[in-house]
Amino acid sequence: MSTRRSVAAHRWRTNSLWAVPLLCIAAGVVAVVLALAIDGALGYDLVPGDGLGSPTAVQTILSTAASSMLTLTTIVLTVLTLGVQLAMQQFSPRIVRALLSDRRSQLAQGLFAATFLYCMVAVARVDDQAEPGGRVPSVTVALGYLLLLGSLVVLVAYVHHAGQSLRVAGLIDVVGDNLQAEIDRSFPERDRPRRDPGVVTAAQAGVVVVLDVDGLVEHARKAEDGLEMLVAVGDFVPRDAPLLVSSTGTPVDAAAVRRMILLDNERSHVGDAAYGFRKLVDIAERSIASSPFDDPATAVQAVDRIHDAARQLCFRDLPSGRHRDQDGTVRLVTRELDWHGWVAVAFEEIVGLGASSPLVARRLLAALDDLLAAAPVARRSALEAQRERLLAKAGDAGITVLPDVQGLGSGADVTVPDGAAGRAAAGA
Template identity: 25%
Template structure:
């Protein structure tokens, strides 16, 4: 369920910077106490370290300036929900290396004390670290440039969306998705009573263990990526579990779920991530298309590019299993049921608003009709073909009403 593991990556970014600082300080203390030749004048080395440390400190200013500029650019040009550059590992790894070099230079100066000479390895390491920062900074600049261009942005979102779909709807799923929840008692509901937040990720192993320890079945009512509002039901807990084992027996003890442990197994936050949120890519690409079709911008060619990516994602998702995913414990008892967005949900998010915003554009109506026709040729179910036919009729009617001469 974790998909691209954005939340874990953010935690690792902070840990990497902490390790970088500690490594820089430790390396400086260790190298300054090396007494073997060659040795260099401490005053000369201090001058070099001050210069290198100051230069590397400037790279931190560049990195954070880029963050502010690119995030603002993306929010106003594409969509405020797009955070790919902000969350890019290379940005925070570069910051970690820069902080390590700065701390190394400062610590080496302080650790040298009143000695007349210092190991030549100290300035050598500082120079190598500075060069590494410059190389990483070049990569960051290239990423920043790509983050402001429409084609790389759409391609990257599409790639992330495809990975999220693969993670959410695995093709080889041995989790027995069709077995119903067998309950002999009324379920206990777990409501959400806090401020609105997004359900970003589920810690499946924790939830399975929690249900197993209570001999219960947790049935989630919210999909990953949903906004949790006060009063909304997060999950139903069924107990006794009443799961048949290999001998046909069933359990009969009513389970009680520790709500504190339950909430601890959920990651929530103010914004959506690609971790198991298969609809986010559709939302982002549709946002870009809507921004392009707004009267202030009026750029149907960009919107048509966005439709290309939506079409690809829909085609790649036509064969998904829309049923809820189900996890069992080691004994084979059903413990966790998690709903997943349907293919129709993807179609609605990806196309409906874009169609509504494109009714006055012959270019977009033609592109939308072509995309819907293409997806219809690979649709796997009657429901998919029915939903596509409704939207094709919508687009065809708009073309006939507004641009009757185009089809003559």
């Protein structure tokens, strides 16, 4: 790309926040001028008036629409401003340009502004005093109605897009997509190493959110093959990274297999129970470490749900990762968490951080004691290890810990009739 073209492209990307909406407004002006010219040349009744309404009704509709479009444009710009402020505070002030360069947001703003201008011009050409029965520029009004319908559809899509864009994954994707586009534009690709036909790679980057286990098993059965997943549900997979391999090394229909492995920009609760633990742990950790205002009560509530989920998991059979067809032949091997992995996901981080908070440490001890009492013998060692870590870290922080389901409020040291015994134990 020449220097002049590079400079022009940079200026276009930098100034496109106002350039795209202005182009949309200009297109709206051209559209209304052309529509009025068609009405003037071919007559004002080219479109049947029954579907448009009376001149008075058309004036009311277009006037209301113009007013609404102006208000909507203002709201959209306000949402954009708030989104930029949120992103600056929570993530990075350097993310602003990427957000402002969002084409879909700019097109939505431009459509709303163009529709406002179109309706303002169109309503002025409706004459309810003309004889006989008034005059309605039918083509112009019909096109205005279509713009209003399009604006409603775009509004719903924009609300969805704005909500998705303000998520953590959405903001990261904005920067990541821009980075990937720049890499593709600036650096020529060399010949890649020859791929093993028995390995299926990812066509795009993303997080593995759903596996069609039944479909993969059936695919392997028909091919008289065995498949092994190289990634687990919840794993991020870069583009062209291996997803799955044939156990026999025979070529695999990559396109068919990719359709059975869904990638998205963030993890989902569907098929990924560990993600629920991850969210609860995140809430608890942020509540404990939210300087300068710690919020241990919120952390205790998060531990409540971690406790409940872990207790239910105690009695469940965990998947082996080996999936068989109807004949009992192993056709698919997937990566699954074992019991120690589930306990680590639920407690490893929060025990390390929560031991510094008396309320959270007491609630964690109550949870671990209950899980130890309820869990089968074979599943107690992982829980005992977390309990020992909690007591050791709390001791290092100079905190004496007794189990308390409320964090502070139901422990043996603060309740009756066992209060005296509990306080004595605490003092000892």
